[in-house]
């Protein structure tokens with residue numbers, strides 16, 4: 001039976017990195033007989049330009065039908081002036097929310113070949129393998145009320161609401177604990193319970209869920225300390241579970257431990273394990289159209305899609321091995337370049353991974 005994947009290239013470097021990821025997916029499809037059919041849709045600025053909204057009904061309808069979604073990145077200065085509710089990023093938030101993709105997995109793994117490209121010293125990052133589990137459909141990103149209002153004294157005030165229900169915390173906790181069992185059985189919950197009530201409850205629920213996993217060790221850390229520990233001694237962490245905004249920030253920091261934000265893939269899963277797969281980075285307007293974007297985060301997101309939603313672990317491993325082989329060949333996009341390696345373009349990097357998959 002065929003499996004359908006909806007491809008949403010998005011904006012700026014989105015289409016550039018997606019072209020390379022699709023090449024690699026096509027090669028894995030042919031090599032492993034996966035029966036995957038691709039269809040394309042619009043999200044973000046591209047959708048706003050074409051249809052007047054950042055998440056067209058057609059895209060959402062197709063997204064509900066397909067087996068998995070592959071996203072590039074959305075947003076950029078072209079749409080800076082549009083009304084808040086029409087911003088390209090709102091399209092991304094809406095699709096996550098509509099599909100209830102609450103579980104965002106952001107693995108920060110250091111490929112040994114990139115030790116020299118990490119922002120930290122090689123001995124601090126050697127063997128790094130952290131999984132950030134970010135709650136993706138709640139917290140301050142979605143809490144109501146929100147807005148900008150005019151106060152009685154005439155000045156304006158911007159406000160958002162940070163809240164999490166017990167059930168929202170419970171489901172992300174279960175996901176984190178279940179994933180930890182397949183790794184080093186350690187979960188570190190990141191909160192700000194010394195200040196924010198929403199995260200006092202978060203911590204209580206984490207403790208409650210932990211009683212169902214006596215084999216998994218649970219620890220807690222405040223988010224400010226977590227940021228510091230991540231750059232001081234990142235290997236102390238196995239699974240880090242946290243809310244929407246903290247996870248957004250910590251995952252960008254974790255990306256730099258692996259060499260570049262261009263190396264960090266992600267999976268956003270619903271309760272049934274269906275998902276949307278995307279790199280953690282944005283649309284990088286500063287390098288768009290120059291062949292400088294690193295496509296590996298998107299290519300590695302394809303591997304996550306094959307593993308988590310499309311049940312093709314062999315093909316997933318082949319793509320991950322192909323990425324490693326290409327790094328062994330010394331090929332680097334500019335963001336991960338270090339002395340003694342060869343700078344290649346986005347397309348050349350994609351072609352090299354494609355060739356390695358075909359040779360698998």
Ligand SMILES: NC(=O)c1ccc[n+]([C@@H]2O[C@H](COP(=O)([O-])OP(=O)(O)OC[C@H]3O[C@@H](n4cnc5c(N)ncnc54)[C@H](O)[C@@H]3O)[C@@H](O)[C@H]2O)c1
Nearest residue numbers: 073074075076089262280281282283284286287293294335
């Ligand atoms: N998932 C998404 O679609 C997503 C994620 C983050 C940001 N954004 C949006 O992207 C736009 C730009 O945001 P930003 O500049 O804050 O973040 P960004 O992640 O796009 O870029 C930050 C820096 O990282 C670099 N970078 C990012 N991806 C790279 C890659 N694949 N290869 C090499 N270098 C890469 C960029 O050149 C830039 O210097 C904004 O509109 C933002 O809202 C979208």
Ligand SMILES: CC(C)[C@H](C(=O)O)[C@@H](O)C(=O)O
Nearest residue numbers: 075089092093248280281282
């Ligand atoms: C573009 C933006 C809405 C998004 C987020 O904050 O979730 C991005 O930064 C991410 O990390 O996926």
Ligand SMILES: [Mg+2]
Nearest residue numbers: 248249252280
């Ligand atoms: Mg982000």
